[in-house]
Amino acid sequence: MPLNAVDITNLGNAHAATLGPLVAAAPNAPVAYNSGAATTATGFAADLANAFAAAAPAQSTVAVDTLIRDITKPSFPFRPWLLTLIDALDALNATQVPVNNGLPIPANIFKPAELASFADIALFACGDAASFPGNIADDQDYYYESQVINRAYRAHTDSRRNEQDLAAQRSGPSELSPPHAPEAFADIGRSIRTSLLAARMGVCFTFAWGGVAPLLDRMHRGQSGTAAAAPTLNRLEIVAVRNHVFVLINRAGPAVAPGQVLPAPAGWGGAAVITLDLWLGSLGHGYVFTGINGPNMNFLHRTLKSHFDSAHHNWRGV
Incomplete structure (x- = not known):
């Protein structure tokens, strides 16, 4: 607009x-x-x-x-x-940025507070935008290339924001770390989220973990209660391609252990699978995608490794 x-x-x-x-x-x-x-x-x-x-x-x-x-x-x-x-x-x-940068959002999956949080985080500076200029949407106000690059510059001039950004990046699990107890993943998400919100800047790893933290928390808290009769949030995964990390929601298929490769997208459940990618949101794209052939398909149709899969820990849907 x-x-x-x-x-x-x-x-x-x-x-x-x-x-x-x-x-x-x-x-x-x-x-x-x-x-x-x-x-x-x-x-x-x-x-x-x-x-x-x-x-x-x-x-x-x-x-x-x-x-x-x-x-x-x-x-x-x-x-x-x-x-x-x-x-x-x-x-x-x-003031003119549309929700989900103009893409529709599936109903009955996210709570209003979660959607509001996604929209806010998509306004954050993308700390590594200058390294990936080809991923900037460059097609609407707030997300033209010069605006995204200037926003990252401004964030990096603030030592406090830089410190929080680095803290978020240091807070996550790695393939070299020992296996985590299931509840630790919710704690990791909360820790990264706290730093991400303070920095108002992130990279794909911190956008993924910090952005999905409320959903992780919701699923984790659900383990102590009765499972919903018809859960709408029934699976969360943090996955990584070679140089990108993002979130899959409600993917079909067997559980995947950390560090293992996901099966091909053809078996993911088609339109039922949802991607949450707030790094792309910070570059002017949608941040909630449905299906496996949307604007984010370049990431989906590559070899993906699991960082976390709620199905691997038998978390129930909520």
Whole structure:
């Protein structure tokens, strides 16, 4: 959905006003661009004004985001100001992000609070976006490539967020660790989720474990009660392809032990299987997919290893 042109103009005016005194104090401070151009603080202020002038009638901030991405950051003289601008652009763009980035969500599987959490996490910075630019949707506000890359840059400038992101990455199980008791997986999910939410940034591993944590917790708590007569959440799996981790829900087929390879998707239950991939969500794609031939099929139709399978631990559906 297009942004409001007046909102873009107002945001530009507000940040031009805070930039003005900084430029006045150092008008000739050098500003370099990754594209090879060079200017001064005064020239940058003019470039910014031109970018906002183009953004307002386009009803998109891409012109401004593209300018920000092109700045050579280490030498930029007004970095704190720049970070506030990135945050303000994110806040404006986030108002137009549709649930599941426009894809339908299957009914009766997720609780409202879980869906709200997924939507929030999909707004987080993708910490390794710059390494996977080809996976960025680049087709809607908040998720154009320049916006996603700027968001990751902004997150990485915050030491507290970086520390939480690293804590999340260190909290999970690995193939080298000893087998975990079933209840430990819910604890692992909670720990990673706490750090993920604090960082508001993640990579596929932390998006998978932290995002699915409420579902893991729901299934784990269900083991002490009576199984639902007609459970709608009957299986959770965290799986990994060579360089990606994500979640499968309600896949059909025999249980798979940690580290073992999943069977081919043809036996997964067709449209009944659901993928939760909040890393893809942070790049502008849907984060809940149904079936085995959707936009995420490139990951599904490859050799997948199990990190966790609730069926392996005989968890009942809830």
